[in-house]
Amino acid sequence: MAKVRLFQASHELKRLGPETCPWSVQWRENGRRCTKTIGSKDDAAEFATLKEAELLSKAKGINTQKRWADFVEEYLQTEAKASGKRPATVDIIDRALARFTEKLRPTWVHLIDARALDTFRQLRLKDKGDKGPISPHTVLKDLRHLHAALGVAKRWGYLREVPDMPRIATDSREKPHVTEEHFLAIMGVVDIATLPDPRVHDLPESVTSGDWWRALLMTCWVTGGRIGAVLRFRWEDVDFDAARVLSRAADLKQRKDTRPEIRGALPYLEKVRGSDPRLLPWNHNKRTLYTEFARIQTAAGVDLPCSKEGSPGHECTPACHLYGFHSFRYAHARYNYQNPDLQNQMGHATPATTEHYRKWAKRQLAEYNAYVPDLAGQQQNGNKTSNKPEFRVVG
DSSP, X not given: OOOEEEEOOHHHHHHHOTTTOOEEEEEEETTEEEEEEEESHHHHHHHHHHHHHHHHHHXXXXXXXXXXXXXXXXXXXXXXXXXXXXXXXXXXXXXXXXXXXXXXXXOBGGGOOHHHHHHHHHHXXXXXXXXXXXXXXXXXXXXXXXXXHHHHHHHTTSOSSOOOOOXXXXXXXXXXXXXXXXXXXXXXXGGGOOOSOTTTSOOOTTOOHHHHHHHHHHHHHHHOOOHHHHHHOBGGXXXXXXXXXXXXXXXXXXXXXXXXXXXXXXXXXXXXXXXXXXXXXXXXXXXXXXXXXHHHHHHHTOOOOOTTTTOTTOOOOGGGGSOOTHHHHHHHHHXXXXXXXXXXXXXXXXXXXXXXXXXXXXXXXXXXXXXXXXXXXXXXXXXXXXXXXXXXXXX
C-alpha cells in the first residue's frame, strides 16, 4: 500500500515554532523519496489524500494525470486516424467528443464514470435540431463513439473501468425494404427515364436510359451493395466464370476486398456495356440519380407510409413515401438471410452487422403457427351439439 507521510520539518519547527512552521508531505515514487512543502495543515492533508489515491491508482496501472483534452487529441491522432478510418468517420467522432467536452467540461480522464455519461445523455436529448428535438438515434450514435473512446482510454491505462452505456428508448421500426411487387412495378416503368443522357455517356446506340436503369436496379437487388460501390464496379474486376465482381475496400466501409455474386444481373449489364471501364457509369451530378429514381417510383405508384409520421418536429416530404437505394440492401438481406455468405455479399466489416440484418429478417419472416382450437367436435350427428356446454350471451 502506498504510504504518504504528513509532517513538520524538525529544523523549521525549532526555528519558527509549531504555530508558524509549514506542513510538508512525503512519499516514495518509483523508488525515490519525494517531499513537497504545502503550508497549512489542512491543505497538506488534502494534498496527501490526493497523492495517496494517485499512488494507489498507479500501482494498479492507472495514470491519473491524463487530462481529457490531451487524451482526445491523442485519441484522434493515434487511434481514429491511424487505424484507417475514413475522414468522414473521424469528423463524426471528433464532433461527438467535442459535444461531450462542451456539455460536461471534464478535466481528468480517470474521473469519467457512469454518472457523467448519464448526464451527457440527459443534456444531449434536450438539444434542438433544424426541425425540432434531435432524434434519440443521434444521441445513441454520440454515446457509442464516446464509449469506444473510453474503451481505448482503459487500454492505454488512463481509466480503471469503462462505464456502462446509458439506455435510450428508440423506435424499432421495420426497415423499409423494397418488396417484390414494387420491384416489378418499378422495373416495368423505367423506360420513362431520360437519364443517363447518351450525349455524356458512351452507351451502345440501341441502349436506352430504361435499359441502364434496369441494369442498375437488378444489380442492386442481386448484390445488396451500397449504391456508391455499385457505381464503382469495373469490368476488369468481373469474374464471368464465377459470376462475381471484385468490390474494393476503398469503395466500402470495410477494410478488405469482397467478391459479391452478380450472376442475375450480368445479362442486363452486358446489354448496356460500352467502352467505359465501369459497369454502370453515371457522369451526371449524383443528386440527379436520386431525383430520377424518385420520378420512376412515382410513375410506378409507390406510395409508402411515412415511418416518422407523428414524430415531434417532423414534416413529411415526398421523399418520405419513396424508397432509397439502401432499401435494396434490406430487401437482399430479407430474402437471403439464411445464406452463410451474406457478410461477404453485403460487404459488412464485422459479423455483428450482418447478424443485425439476419435477426431483423428472421423476425419478419419466421412462422408463428398460432394454436387454433379444433372446431370439428362442436357439431355432431347432423348439426346436433355435442355434450360440451353451450355458450351463453349475458346482456
